[in-house]
Amino acid sequence: MPDRGKRIVISALSEDSKIITGGSAMKLSATIQKSSGAIAELHQNTEGLKEYDQLLASNNNLQNELERKSNEVKVKIEEIVRINQERKNYEMQMEKKLEEQIDFKSQLIQLYEERYSAWEKEKEYHSKDSEELSP
16 A cells, blocks of 8 residues: 655755755755766767867878978979970080080082182192193
C-alpha cells in the first residue's frame, strides 16, 4: 500500500550551512541543471575550438609550404631569366663577330679584285709591249 503521507523534500545546504528546503531548493536544483547544460555546451565549444585550432595549424602549414614552393619557383624563374640573358648576350657577341668576319672577308675580296684588276691591266700592258716589239 503506497504511503500517501510521505512527501519528497528537496533540501540542500547553503554556503553558510543552513538547510535550504522547498521552493528555494527547487530553484537551486534548476540553476544547477542549467549550469550543467552550460558546462556541457562549453565543453562542446571547447572541442570545436580544438578542431578549429587544428585546422588553423594545418592551414598555416599549407601556407608555409605554398610560400616555400613559391620562393623555389621564383628562384628558378630568375635563373631561367639570367640564363636567357646570358644566351642573348652570347648570341649578340657571336653576331657581332660574324659581322666583323663578313666585313673582313668583303674587304679581302675587294682587295683581291683590285689586285686582279691591276694584274689584268699589267698583263694587257705587257701583251701590247710584246706586240709592238714583235716584227
